[in-house]
Amino acid sequence: MKTAIITVGKEVLTGKTINTNLATISRRLNEIGIDVNRSIVIDDIKEEYYSILDFCDSDLIIFTGGLGPTVDDITRETVIDYFKVETYLDKNILKDIKDYFGRIKVKMEDTNDKQAYFPKNSIIINNELGTAPGVIFKADNKTIVLFPGPPHEMIPMLEELIKYLKKELDIKLYSKGFKLVGIGESTIEKALTGFYDKHPLVNVAPYASIGEIKYVFTSSNKEKLEETMNDFYSKFSEFIYGDLDDTLEGIIVQKLIDEKMVISTAESCTAGQLAHMITKVSGSSEIFKEGFITYSYEAKSKYLNVLQDSLIKYGAVSNEVANEMAIGLAKETLADIAISITGIAGPTGDTPDKPIGLTYFGLTHNGVTKTFKKIFNGNREMVRTRATIYALNLIRKELFK
Amino acid sequence: MKTAIITVGKEVLTGKTINTNLATISRRLNEIGIDVNRSIVIDDIKEEYYSILDFCDSDLIIFTGGLGPTVDDITRETVIDYFKVETYLDKNILKDIKDYFGRIKVKMEDTNDKQAYFPKNSIIINNELGTAPGVIFKADNKTIVLFPGPPHEMIPMLEELIKYLKKELDIKLYSKGFKLVGIGESTIEKALTGFYDKHPLVNVAPYASIGEIKYVFTSSNKEKLEETMNDFYSKFSEFIYGDLDDTLEGIIVQKLIDEKMVISTAESCTAGQLAHMITKVSGSSEIFKEGFITYSYEAKSKYLNVLQDSLIKYGAVSNEVANEMAIGLAKETLADIAISITGIAGPTGDTPDKPIGLTYFGLTHNGVTKTFKKIFNGNREMVRTRATIYALNLIRKELFK
Secondary structure: OOOEEEEEHHHHHHHHOHHHHHHHHHHHHHHHOOOOOOOEOOOHHHHHHHHHHHOOOOOOOEEOOOOOOOOOOEEEEEEEHOOOOEEEOOOOHHHHHHHHHOOOOOOOOOHHHHHHHEEOOOOOOOOOOOOOOOOEEEOOOOOEEEOOHHHHHHHHHHHHHHHHHHHHHOOOOOEEEEEOOOOOOHHHHHHOOOOHOOOOOOOOEEEEEEOOOEEEEEEHHHHHHHHHHHHHHHHHHHHHEOOOOHHHHHHHHHHHHOOOOOOOEOOOOOOOOHHHHOOOOOOOOHHEEEEEEOOOHHHHHHHHHOOHHHHHHOOOOOHHHHHHHHHHHHHHOOOOOEEEEEEEEOOOOOOEEEEEEEEEEEEEOEEEEEEEEEEEOOOOOHHHHHHHHHHHHHHHHHHOO | OEEEEEOOOOHHHOOOOHHHHHHHHHHHHHHHHOOOOEEEEEOOHHHHHHHHHHHHHOOEEEEEOOOOOOOOOHHHHHHHHOOOOEHHHHHHHHHHHHHHHHHHHOOOOOHHHHHHHEEEOEEEOOOOOOOEEEEEEEEEEEEEEEEEHHHHHHHHHHHHHHHHHHHHHHOOOEEEEEEEEOOOOOHHHOOOOOHHHHOOOOOOEEEEEOOOEEEEEEEEOOHHHHHHHHHHHHHHHEEEEEOOOOHHHHHHHHHHHHHOOEEEEEEEOOOHHHHHHOOOOHHHHHHEEEEEEOOOHHHHHHHHHOOOHHHHHHHHOOOOHHHHHHHHHHHHHOOOOOEEEEEOOOOOOOOOOOOOOOOEEEEEEEEEEEEEEOOOOOHHHHHHHHHHHHHHHHHHHHOOO
């Protein structure tokens, strides 16, 4: 099924907005076995729609953008004109549009009536978060989809399209996946030599981000899907932290809540990033009460009881200091788990024996403290993000061991 | 000048990578007065290149992606084939490619020789951060540009293209801008009624992100540019914190360094995000020594000396508690500036008189404490980010008043 995604709008063409809709739609279509062949961004000028529709020989054409009720939103009428399909006036939607203009206290032009015309036999998808509904219709043996541009309006509609396509194309596809941390894509791919040939009926796709990676498995054969996932799991179980809906901080916070445990943080180089990640999760106030950002020697001594001697002898970025930070933190906060981070984020501050990226971690749990050392690649921001995710993974491994 | 940007690659089409190159290139072209009319993402299949090149009647066509030295990178040869331009073998680049295969210890196929052929009279742009150089050449009265896909390799090359285009098109354009905080795009645009008509020779473009906005001014007339910017400045000076190269945290840290001042933070709802932002700036350890994340009542009392009475009587999210947090923080850390944040990030935790998004700030400077109240829109993450940027803006206003 040849598929094109057409994004409409000056905002995207001028670079004011990054086109995330393409990635969102592609991924979901990919998961039900539909590949996107082309993606095009056009200006909202009538000739451009015509030119692109002449050009596209796709079976499925998805437009996003240009669906609103104002005069410069011309996607619906232009595409309907192009395909010369019969239309009808949807009175409910006309009322919605009139209400909208009433609410924003703008006089509605008569031309806006046209926004309530839809192709006969089209499927209208309600927009809970904006004014313009989505539309699916058939014309010239093609399936045409019109979605609004704002991602938060578009994304819920995408699920309706997926349902429609699965039914229409009689796709019985199952899609599941794993999220992994503590291992890189290249290491995984090397370990997967022969794996793809062994599981020909399952599509396996990796999606990488800094410090994390997810693998999505898709197949029409439920048994083969399970078999493939089990095989994958057996190879990488220690790095798998959850399924596609999970987040690393989410599973940690939930586990801490379940275990009625409290966690505290002492951060030097990451300076609050770890605490910020943990508290992203709603409800985290049950398990996170306090944290320290101890950037200076003095703060490490004053709040965490790190010895002056250790700071002078080993330096702030050292195994000894990470260890003392975690011990001091646990004692001060009485948390069940106390974690410390101290490292060199760069771009300055390295010494011959301490490179940029060198980071030490301390983890105190039930009175036992372990330390960890790691050298991270990348610029200042990447080093800090990798260190934060590494710390979350240390907590996860401690909690789920 | 009709311009098309063509991104090549399965990674973008499947949604594994978000197409940020489009936005980056569009913005820079826009700043020298060139609008992008179309942007197309294609698969790296020979027929797709041909089909797109047949379709595009653009004067400037920029390809990104598919330039590497391996067999599946076919952009250079395919585009050269399409335009039937004469080529030559660049021996230096052939040597670079051979070195590359030597380094990665992979046998170089003879077919890779073709990667060293370039159109005669083309401009070759060195790639300091990868293997494939960029190319600019002319064919059929069009300017064709070939760039690698990875943004960190592409972005430095883009500046060479801008220089080339300015010279080639005899563009003498000047481009400058302001960054603003504490004011929204719609408020600015309302205040700019008549402004655009008054300054017809200057292109003015806003680029918004959460909590911040930048305005870019472009013109071939240097005097008119200054005049327009002065007019803009006079309207919004209190919200302007710097020019396009500045960051809010960067100017704050620099000012603190210049003034030999130290800052400390006490965060409840933002839980480390403010400290994390301040310490994004390299060199921030000079001015930031310590910070507290006081999520619980107890932590607010223990470290910041917030009165139990205040917490019970007014609640943790209150003017009184923000005030006491800032006073206690300044006393504990002896910092020149102490800032506190306490709010309801949601999605739960609101009460009839305290809505989600309600946030209080305390700022102690030279022994004087001021408090601020604000209600932020959006989900949990947006509320926290807006609160963090609002706090940075409070610090800025205090430092630059």
